[in-house]
Amino acid sequence: MAVITPTGGTNLNAVPAPVKQTLATNYLSFTGGANDWSQQYLPDLYEAEVERYGDRSIASFLRMVGAEMPMTSDQIIWSEQGRLHLTYTGALNTANGLVTIANSGTHAVRVGQTVKIKGGASGKVANAYVSAIAADNTTLTLKRYDKALFSTAPAFTNSEAVTIFVIGSEFAKATNGMTGAVTPSFKSFTNKPIILKDKYEISGSDASQVGWVEITGENGQSGYLWYLKAEGDTRTRFEDYLEMSMVEGELAAAGSGAAGVTGIGGTEGLFAAIEDRGHVTAGVDGNTATEDLADFDEILKKLDTQGAIEENMLFVNRDVALNIDDMLAAQNSYGSGGTSYGVFSNSEDMALNLGFSGFRRGSYDFYKTDWKYLNDITTGGSFTNIRGVVVPAGTSTVYDQTLGKNIKRPFLHVRYRASEADDRKMKSWTTGSVGGATTSDLDAMEVHYLSERCLVVQGANNFMLLN
Numbered sequence: 001m002a003v004i005t006p007t008g009g010t011n012l013n014a015v016p017a018p019v020k021q022t023l024a025t026n027y028l029s030f031t032g033g034a035n036d037w038s039q040q041y042l043p044d045l046y047e048a049e050v051e052r053y054g055d056r057s058i059a060s061f062l063r064m065v066g067a068e069m070p071m072t073s074d075q076i077i078w079s080e081q082g083r084l085h086l087t088y089t090g091a092l093n094t095a096n097g098l099v100t101i102a103n104s105g106t107h108a109v110r111v112g113q114t115v116k117i118k119g120g121a122s123g124k125v126a127n128a129y130v131s132a133i134a135a136d137n138t139t140l141t142l143k144r145y146d147k148a149l150f151s152t153a154p155a156f157t158n159s160e161a162v163t164i165f166v167i168g169s170e171f172a173k174a175t176n177g178m179t180g181a182v183t184p185s186f187k188s189f190t191n192k193p194i195i196l197k198d199k200y201e202i203s204g205s206d207a208s209q210v211g212w213v214e215i216t217g218e219n220g221q222s223g224y225l226w227y228l229k230a231e232g233d234t235r236t237r238f239e240d241y242l243e244m245s246m247v248e249g250e251l252a253a254a255g256s257g258a259a260g261v262t263g264i265g266g267t268e269g270l271f272a273a274i275e276d277r278g279h280v281t282a283g284v285d286g287n288t289a290t291e292d293l294a295d296f297d298e299i300l301k302k303l304d305t306q307g308a309i310e311e312n313m314l315f316v317n318r319d320v321a322l323n324i325d326d327m328l329a330a331q332n333s334y335g336s337g338g339t340s341y342g343v344f345s346n347s348e349d350m351a352l353n354l355g356f357s358g359f360r361r362g363s364y365d366f367y368k369t370d371w372k373y374l375n376d377i378t379t380g381g382s383f384t385n386i387r388g389v390v391v392p393a394g395t396s397t398v399y400d401q402t403l404g405k406n407i408k409r410p411f412l413h414v415r416y417r418a419s420e421a422d423d424r425k426m427k428s429w430t431t432g433s434v435g436g437a438t439t440s441d442l443d444a445m446e447v448h449y450l451s452e453r454c455l456v457v458q459g460a461n462n463f464m465l466l467n
Contacts, residue, residue, distance in 0.1 A: 047214045049229075057218050057236050058373045058380075059243040061315060062455075065391050067410050068425065070418035075192050076456060082185035087165040090140075092119065094150040094158045097128070097142045108182045109133065109140055113169045117142065120161040124154050129170065140164075189277075193417055193454040194249070194267045196241055200234040200447040202227045204434040207445055231447055235428070238449045242426070244379065246414060246455040247271060267454045270412070270463075271386060277460035279306075282467045292327055293361070299390065299464060300362050307462045309392040311365045316388030317374035317381065320466060324368055328359055367393075388466035392459065411459050417452040424452040 086108055090101040099117070101107045109115070111130055118125045128142035142150075142164075150156045169178065207227045215229035216222055218236045249269030252258040258266060274280070279302055281295075303309070316324070358367040373380045374388065392411050417424040427450040430437040434445035457463065 047212065049213050049215050051216060055218060057240055058376050059240045061371060061373060062243050062246060062412070062414060064369075065313060065315075065410070065412050067413040069413060069415055070423075070425070071193070071415040072417070072419050075190055076415050076454065077188060077190045078456065078458060079186045079188045080459060082187065085165060086182070087163065089161060089163050091159055092117070092150060092156055092162045094156050097144065097150055099140045099142055099162060099164065100138060101140065107137065107140075108180075109164075109166060110169075110178060110180050110182075112171055112178060113166050115142065115164045116167050117156075117162050117164045119156045120163070122155070122157045122160060124156050126150070126154075126156075127167070128164075191268045191454045191456060192251075192265060193415065193452045194245065194265075195450065195452045196238070196245060198234060198238040198241070198449045200231045202230065202434070202445055204443045204445070207434050227445075234447070235449065238451075239426075240379075242451055242453065244373070245269065246453065247373065248380075248384075249455065268457070269455055270389070270457060271384075271465065273455075273457035273460045274389070274463045274465050277457075278463040278465070279461070280465045280467060293331075296327075296361055296366075300364055302464065303364060303462070307392065307459060308363075309462055310363060311367070311393040313391045313393055314366050314368040314388060315371035315374075315391065316368060316466065317371065320388045321368060321370055324359075366390075385467055386465055390464040390466070392462040411457070411462065413456050413458075414453055415456055424450065426451050 088101050088107050088109070090099040092099050101109075109130055111133055113130045115128050115130060116125065117128055126147070127145040129145065130140055131143050132141040133139070144150055144152075147153075151158070156162070171177075207225070209226075210224045211226045212224070213226075214222065214224055215226060217229050217232040219232040221228040221232040245267070247270045249267040250272045251268050252264065252266040258264050268276075281299060281302070303312075314320075314324070357369070358365065360366075371388065374384070374386065375381050380386070428447065430445060430447050431439045432442045432445045433440060434443065437445060
């Protein structure tokens, strides 16, 4: 048996005392710093770990608004419908009625059709007949219905930018039919999955050591084995990575540093998709969006030009949420500066409820919820200028090239790699010789995590970022 030699106050002190009292020479001490147990009185310990930050996970957004579906390829391609009606921009020559179409050769206007034309600078509007189209399909010859020339009052400005859209057609008696046909247009989009990995490791000795703090965690772990908490926190952090990479992901641009790394290409996340194919608003004043009804009216006008989807969800940070509450509360006040009791289900004798979960403006319904990711100071709350996102509710119809038919899908959904041989939605496995694993002679437990996935943003023209 080993003999412990006392040295100072670091071990058991066996010096007898003449009276019954606690002295520096007759108590068991554990030194190691200012907050250790090297004192004669046992401290009152709280065993349970305090959850000072509440639920620390920021994942939930995609589970609320989207779906998850398997895929078996390195790439996903989908097609979206083009617009039904024909609208083009060009430059007007008022002397001869020629309109040079922007992006020459791409229009589908035909001789015999009638159009409505609006001048960008003059603001003048007129109906016209398409009498001729150049052989190279670049210019249209328009004959105005109400005046002889476009320079006749109310006159258009020469060479001004104009917008035209087809409203119908007109043919004389006993004439041939329409020449040419319009082929429906569509746009094809693509995205690619990325592989995400993480790992947790602990030695066999540490895994078998019991602590005096009772641990808790988002994954339900509990007990006095600290490695349970560490492994659970690693898993929760990885699950957050799965969502954050789908929200913040970006495709590697040609010539970029990431593009030069073998096997690395990035993936298009939610924010990148909206910035590329959707809409970004900073409000009427160009400063902050959703400060008042005027800002929302601008959002409505933009939605009118797109799919006009009536139900939309607002995922916003704290500032925008409070601004919306203040905006709505100010619309119906009980007298000057007062608060409306009945309309907002408040009572004169109860605490006021000035929070709003939804409202209707025009023909659109908006449902507001806080987005924890944008409020968390360690994630998007500090590293992005985005204050919220408008997400359309419901589903969209697109052509799936894998299935070869039109299908309905949520506007926002995650595709993960999976087959009968392997499901890579969220893989987890243990290696080593600790914790039940017997895969090697390593005196440790390694918990591995892997997922392969990408985000599909269909109809991104119906989404909007709030800056």
